[in-house]
Amino acid sequence: MSHPILNVEDVSKSYDGFKAISGLNFYLFKGELRTVIGPNGAGKSTFFDLITGRAKPDVGKIEFGDHDLTQLNEFQINRLGIGRKFQTPSVYSNHTVWENLLLSLSGTRGVFASLFFKLSSDQSDRIDELLKLIRLDDKRDWKAGALAHGEKQWLEIGMLLASDPEVLLIDEPAAGMTDEETHRTGELLLSLAGQHSLVVVEHDMTFVKQIAQDTAVTVLHQGSVLFEGKFDEVQANQKVREVYLGRGKHEP
Ligand SMILES: Nc1ncnc2c1ncn2[C@@H]1O[C@H](COP(=O)(O)OP(=O)(O)OP(=O)(O)O)[C@@H](O)[C@H]1O
Structure with a gap:
C-alpha cells in the first residue's frame, strides 16, 4: 500500500493529569473507510479533537501529507481538507x-x-x-x-461534502436513527469511500458490521489502540471482548 495520508504517531494528551490519549498510533490511507470503536471514555472524541486542531497533543506527531497539523489551528486544518461532523446535527x-x-x-x-x-x-x-x-x-x-433526525444528519453530511474535503471525520452518524435510516447512512458512507478518506466513530455494531465489510476497524481503549483488524477478527478478539464485557447492546 502507498503512504498513509494521515499519520498519527506516539500521540498523548492529558487533561488534569488524566491521559485521555496515550501513545496513540493511527494511519489512514487514501480512499479508506476506517471505523473506530471503543467503550465510553476510550478517547474517541479527543482523537478527533487532536486531528482537527481543537486540542493540541502534549507529545507526538500528527501529519496530513506534508503538513504538520500540530502547528495549525482548527480553521487552517479545515481549509487543508479535513472536515468533521459532530454527533448532533447542526443545520x-x-x-x-x-x-x-x-x-x-x-x-x-x-x-x-x-x-x-x-x-x-x-x-x-x-x-x-x-x-x-x-x-x-x-x-x-x-x-x-x-426534516426527520436522520434526514438532518444526511443534510449535514451533504454540507460537509460541499467543501469537498479529502478526509471526513464522522462522529456517531447512526445515533438516534431508525434501523432503516441507519442502513441508508451506511450506504451513503460506503459510496463516499474511495473518493474521500473517512474515519467513522460508531457504537452501533450492526452499523459497524455494515460499513466495515472489507475494511479495518480500530478499537480504542484507554487512549490507545487495543486492536485493529477486520470486523470478524475484532468480534472474536479476547482482549476486545474483555473490554466490552457486560456493556450490553454495544458489545461487539
Ligand atoms: N476537555 C476535556 N477536559 C477534561 N477532560 C477531558 C476533556 N476531553 C476529554 N476528557 C476526558 O478524556 C477521556 C476521554 O474522553 P473522550 O470524550 O475522548 O472519550 P470517548 O471515547 O469519545 O467517549 P464517549 O464514547 O463517551 O463519547 C474522558 O475521561 C474524558 O472525561
Whole structure:
C-alpha cells in the first residue's frame, strides 16, 4: 500500500493529569473507510479533537501529507481538507435544504450574501448532485428544521461534502436513527469511500458490521489502540471482548 495520508504517531494528551490519549498510533490511507470503536471514555472524541486542531497533543506527531497539523489551528486544518461532523446535527433550521447546501458551498461569504449572490451553473449542478447523493432531492424546498433526525444528519453530511474535503471525520452518524435510516447512512458512507478518506466513530455494531465489510476497524481503549483488524477478527478478539464485557447492546 502507498503512504498513509494521515499519520498519527506516539500521540498523548492529558487533561488534569488524566491521559485521555496515550501513545496513540493511527494511519489512514487514501480512499479508506476506517471505523473506530471503543467503550465510553476510550478517547474517541479527543482523537478527533487532536486531528482537527481543537486540542493540541502534549507529545507526538500528527501529519496530513506534508503538513504538520500540530502547528495549525482548527480553521487552517479545515481549509487543508479535513472536515468533521459532530454527533448532533447542526443545520440552519429556518433555511431550506437547498439553501443549507448553498451556504456550505459558498464558505465564508456570510449567510445573507450567500443567498443573494448569483449561482454559477457549476455550483447549481454541484448542489443537485449533493441532493441526489444524500437522497433529499424531493425535499430540497423543505425547511431543514422540518426534516426527520436522520434526514438532518444526511443534510449535514451533504454540507460537509460541499467543501469537498479529502478526509471526513464522522462522529456517531447512526445515533438516534431508525434501523432503516441507519442502513441508508451506511450506504451513503460506503459510496463516499474511495473518493474521500473517512474515519467513522460508531457504537452501533450492526452499523459497524455494515460499513466495515472489507475494511479495518480500530478499537480504542484507554487512549490507545487495543486492536485493529477486520470486523470478524475484532468480534472474536479476547482482549476486545474483555473490554466490552457486560456493556450490553454495544458489545461487539
Ligand atoms: N476537555 C476535556 N477536559 C477534561 N477532560 C477531558 C476533556 N476531553 C476529554 N476528557 C476526558 O478524556 C477521556 C476521554 O474522553 P473522550 O470524550 O475522548 O472519550 P470517548 O471515547 O469519545 O467517549 P464517549 O464514547 O463517551 O463519547 C474522558 O475521561 C474524558 O472525561
